[in-house]
Structures are given as structure tokens and as C-alpha cells.
Amino acid sequence: MKAPTIKNDILVMLIFSAVILSMPIWLEPLGASYPDLLQKFAIFGIFAVGYNILFGLTGYLSFGHAAFLGVGSYTAVWSFKLLTMNIFPAIIFSVLLSGLFALLIGFITLRRSGIYFSILTLAFAQMFYNLAYSVLTPITNGETGLQLARTDPRVIDRLFSEAGEGLPSTDFFGLAMSGYSGFYVCAIILIVAFFISQRIFHSPFGIKLRAIKSNQTRMKYTGYSTRPYLLTAFVISGMYAGLAGGLMAATDPLAGAERMQWTASGEVVLMTILGGVGTLIGPMLGVGIIKYFENIFSALNEQGLHQAYSFMPDWLSNILVPMTSPFVGEGWHLTLGALFVFIVVFLPGGIMEGIDMIKKLFSKKSSEPDFEPIEKKTTPESGK
Amino acid sequence: MSDKKNSAGWSRRDIMKAAGAFSAAGTMPMFFSRGAWAAESFRNDPGNSATVKLGFNVPQTGAYADEGADELRAFKLAVKHLNGEGDGGLMNTMKPLSLKGNGILGKKVTYVTGDTQTKSDAARASAKRMIEKDGVLMFSGGSSSGVAIAVQSLAQEMGVIFMAGLTHSNDTTGKDKRRYGFRHFFNAKMSGAALGPVLKKEMGTERAAYHLTADYTWGWTQEESIKETTEGLGWKTVKTVRTPVGAGDFSQYITPILNSGADTLILNHYGKDMINSLTQAIQFGLKDKNVNGKTFEIIVPLYSRLMAQGAGKNLRGILGTTNWNWALKDAGSQAFVKSFGSEYGFPPSQAAHTCYVQTLLYANACEMAGTFYPPEVIKQLEGFKFDGMGNGKTEYRAEDHQCFKDVLVVRGNENPTSQFDLLEIVQEVPRAQVEYDAKIFGGELGPYKV
Structure with missing residues (x-):
């Protein structure tokens, strides 16, 4: 592993920003370039990047992060209902409230580690889900989900204008949150979130979190109390989840309890593992793949397959369609x-490991000596 | 995909043509303003494209997947018939009919499908994909009222018409009604009104009812409506218990019934939930019990043949209501059963029927309006009276976009003659008996233009 340099970081940031902002263009041939999916990529990207701060750095596998996503969503919708359709206060409240909940849950669950921690977080998430689903129906509206109504107070909006006909839509100081403008708002927030995550990864704080992952006992012996670091990481990732939840409500003002189900927590774990745990870019790749499958693959039907195979001779496509159709739709x-x-x-190591392998393969081919990896082990890494 | 969206909207020439067509057709002065409206650009305007696209958003996974699969079959059949393929189905019996069997307004109908997963979030994501990526003009589907209400409000936000499939909650056309949402299916209120007299006749006026209710909008409103009916008859309500959707195992909810003193169980469940809860209730011996000197009875207010198939002989003798049944003898029902049967080899369910009818109704309204411009299409659907679609004379009430028609009270067949002959029609309750004031549920439709 190469030691990070500031120059490297800036380069990564620039490339990342360019790739994210140009998504509407390069996703076009993949059939994934429409506002809703682009927004989902960005929002779940934030969720996964935040989750990776906890899971990737400290190795604490939380199965309850969907709870914070849900808290963020409900908070945002309530802000739309009570205050204003501007997403700015909604998102601030989402992040703060989910941070508060994360503090509370983290304080209790982080007393244990390993599988016990995972189970505790899972239990909390399930509790939150059940609360939202049936106990707290006046606040969450149960299975139907919390929705806007024309008659909501919206105190701040009412100061400036009368209620219009029909439901109002969300905006960011006049910029509509639906369609492509909504995606760009989410994308910029994702880039900022990624930047913060990158700084955390390469900060002394991040190194301490990694130390917890590699050997917590040894770290304790060197005089560190690990729990405050863990709790901070937990709260930060909880706030990221809240931010994602808030944005989900901002692009689509509806909050349902199923957002908090354990399967939703499992999804972010899958995303992170699929992409590469503990890598910066990995979780984003995981998000891309899972959301692409969920939205595009699931909509393919036989009619679509026939179209996709239309370049082949008829007999071949007639064989291939029944063979592949159980795997789509x-x-x-x-x-x-x-x-x-x-x-x-x-x-x-996820897709990132695959990419690293390919990279190595190429660097080998470019006439580098074969014993280079061995040599690398013996030289101190900090030299660069 | 061949049809590119015309993002610029109508060209000047189109506007002139449309305005000309409208003023020629219209004799009333109202038509002039309509023509001007029709010229405005709207989302997913097919423009000069030779095809139009409809979206079918059904549950393909989860507790309501069986219904979803049947709905999808019906949609595909409807598209075939609209394009003039097959035997035409209900287009032969529908009155009044403006469809010509050449697609909609001369454009061939194509479709996209999606999986709602019986979850509001997934359903909205899927609907958004259809609207934003595939450019559908109308989307339909259902099976969960929670989902229907969630996507209906999306329809209003996006300005794309939603023709609800199977959704039975009062809220869909009650407090959560929307200008862009339409429901052909009946609702819990109508189920209660239809069941009342039959229950009185068969079970008397002194019973104690115990409700098990699916914990979401449909369950809540059905419980409310049925309670209103039974308490009106003089029945007591012992207890109402909410159960999560897709629970699978209901034994923990059924054991308390045995000692509750109730002599009637009302199952406000649907789909696989209802199959499971009913089967378990029978296994626990509820039907063989004698409470308060009466035999224990079970009522399933919302019935479907697919559920009957799943529940098998457990369903025998149990009362409920349904929107439509394939055993109906009118020309419309027979035509639909015939063309569905010859396509798929078995009779359609009520979910399939309502989805098929909804697709035809939308297409017909576009033909009547002479445009795809949603506000015009909506105006054609509002107050539209039709016949020959299997439910007798039917009206789309303008105030809440709810269809009013006869409701069937059915009973699980004691001696089925085939594997599909599971429901026996007890009574066709006339429309007048199930009608109610549109204002009782509150809510508002919202604007035509979004």
C-alpha cells in the first residue's frame, strides 16, 4: 500500500468529482441515466461512504444503520410538514437528530464487540422499525408512510406566501429537488461527504480507528481508551446515514417504515463488502452495482431480452432468452x-481487490522486476 | 428504444392542427378553451412517435405476488387487444366504446413492467423509472393499498395518470384521493354495506366479533367499515388485533381468540396472509367450536379466487365479498373469461379483471379526449358511465374517482366442480345499496394541471 500524499488525495478528489458529476452522460448507454436512479446512486453513496467509516475503519459490523436512515427521513418529512419545503433545515435536522440517536445507541451497543455488537445493533434497528411501523403511528403513519398534505402548517413558507393549489414540492433555495437539478444537489453533497471521509481516513483519528480494527487489546495497552474513538466513528457514520435519509425524503417527500427494516441495513453491508471494505471508492462501486441491479435488471422482461439479443441469429436468441430470463426481472x-x-x-477484498490485481498485472508487464513486491515488504513505507 | 421523447413539446404546426381539430369538433364554446389547454406541453408527450408506452407496476415478490402475476397477465392481454391482436376481449362488449383496435389514437401500445415488492419505496422508485426513463403516459398496478396511495401521490406530483389496480382501502379514493388517480375496484366501505344484510340473514343480530387486521391503511379502513356494519346489526366487537403484513405465522394471534368469548372471527387479511391465517384458524379448530350456543363463524370480507385456491378446502362455507368473479354470466364477463382462458389456460382473478378494465378505460378516455394531455383525459374519465365490462352499469364518480357498481357477496363453494370453481355467488348487491356520500372521508383531489 502506498502511503497517502496530499497530492494523491487531491487527484483522487478531482477524479471522483468529475466521475460523479458526469454520471448523467456516461450512464446513458447503460440505460441508467434518469434522475431518480442518479439521485439514488448519490444518496446511497453517502450512506455507504458513511457506513464505511465505521465498518471499514474499525471493523465493527453494524446491522442497524437503516434505523438512522429512517430517522433522517422522518425528520426531514416533518420539517417539510411543519416548517418549510426548503431542504436546508430538513437536512440539518436529519443529521442532528440521527446523530443524537446514534450517540444513544452507540453508547449502549459499543460496550460489546464482534458478533455481540452486530446483534445489538440489529436488535435496536428492529425495535426502531417496529416502533415506526405500529407503535408510533401518529408520528410515522405506519405502513402507509408519512406523506405531505396540503393542509400542513409549513410555518416558514406561510410567512412568505399563501398555500398554493395542490401539494408543494421540495427545493433547495429555489432549485427543484426533483429531476436533474435534484441529482446535482445530491451529487455535490456526496462529493463533500466523500471529501470529509477521505480526510478522516488519512487523519490521526483514522489511523487510531484502524488500530482498533487490527488489535484493540494492544491499543488499550498503549494507553488509549478506545471507546470514545469508536463512539465518534459510530456517531459520524450515523450522521451520514441520517444525511442520506434526509436527502431521500428531500428528493421524494415520503418516509416509510420499510426503510428501517433489517434488510435495508443488510443492503448497505452488502454494498460495502461488494465494493471493498475499508477502501474509499469501494462502497460507491457497491452502491452502483446493487442499485443498478435493483432498478434496471429487475425491469428486464422477455420482451427486453429479445431486443437485447436482436443482433444474434434467431435460433441463438431463442435459446438464450429462456436460459437467461430466470436471472433478470x-x-x-x-x-x-x-x-x-x-x-x-x-x-x-471486493471489487477494489480485483482492480488492484489488474493494476498489478499491468505494472508487472511494464518491465518491472519480478521480485519487486518482496523488496517492498522490507523497505519502510513511510519513505515516500 | 425507438421512441425518443419530444422534449420541446408540440411544434407550432401540431398546435395549429390540434386547435383546428378541436374547434372543428366542438360546438360548445367550452371546447375552445379545452383546445387551448390541449396544446400545452406535458410530461412524456408522445408527439409524433408511432408508439405510446404504458407502465405496469405490480408486486412480483412478497405477500401479494400471486395477485401481481395475474395482474401482469391481464395487462399484457389488454395491450394485445388495444393493438387489435387476439379476439378483442371486452372491446366487443364495452359500451360506449371509442377504441378502434389500432392502439390508442392510432399509436401502437407498448409497455414496461416493474416490481413494487409490496413496498412503498420500491414501488415509487419503480414508478419513477417508468416515468423518467421509459416515458410512460399512464401507469397502473397494485395489490397493496399502502403502495397504491404512495404511487398515487407520485402520479399527482409527476402529472402522469395512475389507474389503480387492486386496492381496497377507503383511503385510496377517500382521504388520500388524487386528481391523477382512478380506482375501478370497490372498497371496504362498499364491502361492509354489501355484507351487512347477508350477515344479518345468515348469522343473526347477536354475535361477538373478533378482528384480526393487517396493520396498514387497507386493514384499518376495512376493520372500521366492517365494524360499523356489524355493530349496526347489533353485534359486539370483542377485540381488534393488528398483525404485521407478511407475518407468515399467525398462531400467536389465533390462540387468544379461543378463550375470548367471541363467536365470529373477521379476517381483515389478504393474499398469502389470509391463506396462512385462515388455514391456521381452521387447524386450531375454530370452525368446529361452539361459543355462546352458536357455531363459530369466520368471515373474510375481501375474497379473491387466487386466495381461495391457496386456502383450498379451508375456505368452504366462508362468506366474503369480491369485485368480480369469473363465474358471472353477463356477456362482458364471459368475453373476458374466454379470451383470458384461451391465452393462459385458466380463468382470470378479480385482480386481473380490474387491471384489464382500467387499461381499457384509460385508452378509451384518450380516444374520447382526442389527446393524451392528462387534464383532458381526466375530464373524460370523471363521471364516465359505461356498461358491458362485467360489473353491469358502472360510473366513475367525479367527486372521488371511485367506480360505483354492483358488489358480489360470495361464499367458499362447498362442492367445487373444478379447481377454479371455488366461490359461489350468494348475492349480487345492487349499486344503490353500496353507494355513499363522497364527502364522508374528507381529502381533496387537487389540481388538474401540475
Whole structure:
């Protein structure tokens, strides 16, 4: 591993920003360039990047992060209902409130580590889900989900204008949150979130978190109390989840309890592992793949397959369509599962490991001596 | 994909043509303003494209997947018939009919499908994909009222018409009604009104009812409506218990019933939930019990043949209501059963029927309006009276976009003659008996133009 340099970081940031902002263009041939999916990429990107701060750095596997996503969503919708349709206060409140909840849950769950921690977080998430689903229906509106109504007070908006006909829509100081403008707002927030995550990764704080992952006992012996660091990481990732939840409500003002179900927590774990745990870019790749499967693959039907194979001779496409159709459409989970198994078995480091392998392959080919990796082990890394 | 969206909207020439067409057709002065409206650009305007696209958003996974699969079959059949393929189905019996069997307004109909997963979030994401990526003019589907209400409000935000499939909650056309949402299916209020007299006749006026209710908008409103009916008859309500959707195992909810003193169980469940809860209730011996000197009875207010198939002989003798049944003898029902049967080899369910009818109604309204411009299409659907679609004379009430028609009270067939002959029609309750004032649920439709 190369030691990070400031120059490197800036380069990564620039490339990342360019790739994210140009998504509407390069996703076009993949059929994924429409506002809703682009927004989802950015929002779940924030979620996964934040989750990676906890899971990737400290190795604490939380199965309850969807709870913070849900808290963020409900907070944002309530802000739309009570205060204003501007997303700015909604997002601030989402982040703060989910941070508060993360502090509370983290304080309790971080007393344990490993599988016990995972189970505790799972239990909390399930509790939150059930609260939202049935107990707190006056606040969450249960299964139907919290929705806007024309008669909501919206105190701040009412100071400036009368209620219009029909439901108002969300905006960021006049910029509509639906469509492409909504995506760009999310994308810029994602870039900022990524930047913060990068700074955390390469800060002394980040190094301490990594130390917790590699050997917590040893770290304790060197005189560090690990729990404050863990709690901080937990709260930060909880706030990221809240931010993502708030943005989800901002692009689509509806909050449902299923957002907090344990499957939603599992999804972010899958995203992170698929992309590469503990890498900066990995979780983003995971998000891209899972959301692409969920939205595009799941919508393919036989009609679509016939079109996709139309360049082949008829007899071949007639064989291929029945063979592949169980894997698309409603069978998209099957394909995703197979892919996941493949990645975990052959590339435990996720897609990022695959990319590294390819990189190495190429750097080997470019006439570098074969013993280079061995030599690298013996030289101190900090030299660069 | 061949049809590119015309983002610039109508060209000057189109506007002139449309305005000309409208003023020629219109004799009333109102038509002039309509023509001017029709010229405005709207989302997913097909423009000069030779095809139009419809979106079918159904549950392909989860507790309501069986219904979703049948809905999808019906949609595909409807598209075929609209394009003039197959035997035409209900287009032969629908009155009044403006459809010509050449697509909609001369444009061939194509479709995209999506999976709602019976979750509001997933359903909205799927609907958004259809609207933003695929450019659908109308989307339809359903099976969960929670989902229907969530995507209906999306329809209003996006300005794309939603023709609800199977959704039975009062809220869909009650407090959560929307200008861009339409429901052909009946609702819990109508189920209650239709069931009342039959229950009185068969079970008397002194019973104690115990409700198990699916914990979401549909369950809540059905519980409310049925309670209103039974309490009106003089029944007591012992207890109402909410159960999560997709629970799978209901035994923990059924054991308390045995000692509750109730002599009637009302199952406000649907789909696989209803199959499971009913089967378990029978296994626990509820039907063989004798409470307060009466035999224990079970009522399933919302029935479907697909559920009957799943529940098998457990359903025998149990009362409920349904929107439509394939055993109906009118020309419309027979035509639909025939063309669905010859396509797929088995009779359609009520979910399939309502989705098929909704697709045809939308297409017909576009033909009547002479445009795809949603506000015009909506105006054609509002107050539209039609016949020959399997439910007798039907009206789309303008105030809440709810269809009013006869409701069927059915009973699980004691001696089925085939694997599909599971429901016996007890009574066709006339429309007048199930009608109610549109104002009782509150809510407002919202604007035509968004």
C-alpha cells in the first residue's frame, strides 16, 4: 500500500468529482441515466461512504444503520410538514437528530464487540422499525408512510406566501429537488461527504480507528481508551446515514417504515463488502452495482431480452432468452446473490481487490522486476 | 428504444392542427378553451412517435405476488387487444366504446413492467423509472393499498395518470384521493354495506366479533367499515388485533381468540396472509367450536379466487365479498373469461379483471379526449358511465374517482366442480345499496394541471 500524499488525495478528489458529476452522460448507454436512479446512486453513496467509516475503519459490523436512515427521513418529512419545503433545515435536522440517536445507541451497543455488537445493533434497528411501523403511528403513519398534505402548517413558507393549489414540492433555495437539478444537489453533497471521509481516513483519528480494527487489546495497552474513538466513528457514520435519509425524503417527500427494516441495513453491508471494505471508492462501486441491479435488471422482461439479443441469429436468441430470463426481472436477486458469492469467494477484498490485481498485472508487464513486491515488504513505507 | 421523447413539446404546426381539430369538433364554446389547454406541453408527450408506452407496476415478490402475476397477465392481454391482436376481449362488449383496435389514437401500445415488492419505496422508485426513463403516459398496478396511495401521490406530483389496480382501502379514493388517480375496484366501505344484510340473514343480530387486521391503511379502513356494519346489526366487537403484513405465522394471534368469548372471527387479511391465517384458524379448530350456543363463524370480507385456491378446502362455507368473479354470466364477463382462458389456460382473478378494465378505460378516455394531455383525459374519465365490462352499469364518480357498481357477496363453494370453481355467488348487491356520500372521508383531489 502506498502511503497517502496530499497530492494523491487531491487527484483522487478531482477524479471522483468529475466521475460523479458526469454520471448523467456516461450512464446513458447503460440505460441508467434518469434522475431518480442518479439521485439514488448519490444518496446511497453517502450512506455507504458513511457506513464505511465505521465498518471499514474499525471493523465493527453494524446491522442497524437503516434505523438512522429512517430517522433522517422522518425528520426531514416533518420539517417539510411543519416548517418549510426548503431542504436546508430538513437536512440539518436529519443529521442532528440521527446523530443524537446514534450517540444513544452507540453508547449502549459499543460496550460489546464482534458478533455481540452486530446483534445489538440489529436488535435496536428492529425495535426502531417496529416502533415506526405500529407503535408510533401518529408520528410515522405506519405502513402507509408519512406523506405531505396540503393542509400542513409549513410555518416558514406561510410567512412568505399563501398555500398554493395542490401539494408543494421540495427545493433547495429555489432549485427543484426533483429531476436533474435534484441529482446535482445530491451529487455535490456526496462529493463533500466523500471529501470529509477521505480526510478522516488519512487523519490521526483514522489511523487510531484502524488500530482498533487490527488489535484493540494492544491499543488499550498503549494507553488509549478506545471507546470514545469508536463512539465518534459510530456517531459520524450515523450522521451520514441520517444525511442520506434526509436527502431521500428531500428528493421524494415520503418516509416509510420499510426503510428501517433489517434488510435495508443488510443492503448497505452488502454494498460495502461488494465494493471493498475499508477502501474509499469501494462502497460507491457497491452502491452502483446493487442499485443498478435493483432498478434496471429487475425491469428486464422477455420482451427486453429479445431486443437485447436482436443482433444474434434467431435460433441463438431463442435459446438464450429462456436460459437467461430466470436471472433478470423478478430473478434479479438470484443474479445479485451469485455475484456476491463469486466476489466473496474469489475477491474477499471486493471489487477494489480485483482492480488492484489488474493494476498489478499491468505494472508487472511494464518491465518491472519480478521480485519487486518482496523488496517492498522490507523497505519502510513511510519513505515516500 | 425507438421512441425518443419530444422534449420541446408540440411544434407550432401540431398546435395549429390540434386547435383546428378541436374547434372543428366542438360546438360548445367550452371546447375552445379545452383546445387551448390541449396544446400545452406535458410530461412524456408522445408527439409524433408511432408508439405510446404504458407502465405496469405490480408486486412480483412478497405477500401479494400471486395477485401481481395475474395482474401482469391481464395487462399484457389488454395491450394485445388495444393493438387489435387476439379476439378483442371486452372491446366487443364495452359500451360506449371509442377504441378502434389500432392502439390508442392510432399509436401502437407498448409497455414496461416493474416490481413494487409490496413496498412503498420500491414501488415509487419503480414508478419513477417508468416515468423518467421509459416515458410512460399512464401507469397502473397494485395489490397493496399502502403502495397504491404512495404511487398515487407520485402520479399527482409527476402529472402522469395512475389507474389503480387492486386496492381496497377507503383511503385510496377517500382521504388520500388524487386528481391523477382512478380506482375501478370497490372498497371496504362498499364491502361492509354489501355484507351487512347477508350477515344479518345468515348469522343473526347477536354475535361477538373478533378482528384480526393487517396493520396498514387497507386493514384499518376495512376493520372500521366492517365494524360499523356489524355493530349496526347489533353485534359486539370483542377485540381488534393488528398483525404485521407478511407475518407468515399467525398462531400467536389465533390462540387468544379461543378463550375470548367471541363467536365470529373477521379476517381483515389478504393474499398469502389470509391463506396462512385462515388455514391456521381452521387447524386450531375454530370452525368446529361452539361459543355462546352458536357455531363459530369466520368471515373474510375481501375474497379473491387466487386466495381461495391457496386456502383450498379451508375456505368452504366462508362468506366474503369480491369485485368480480369469473363465474358471472353477463356477456362482458364471459368475453373476458374466454379470451383470458384461451391465452393462459385458466380463468382470470378479480385482480386481473380490474387491471384489464382500467387499461381499457384509460385508452378509451384518450380516444374520447382526442389527446393524451392528462387534464383532458381526466375530464373524460370523471363521471364516465359505461356498461358491458362485467360489473353491469358502472360510473366513475367525479367527486372521488371511485367506480360505483354492483358488489358480489360470495361464499367458499362447498362442492367445487373444478379447481377454479371455488366461490359461489350468494348475492349480487345492487349499486344503490353500496353507494355513499363522497364527502364522508374528507381529502381533496387537487389540481388538474401540475
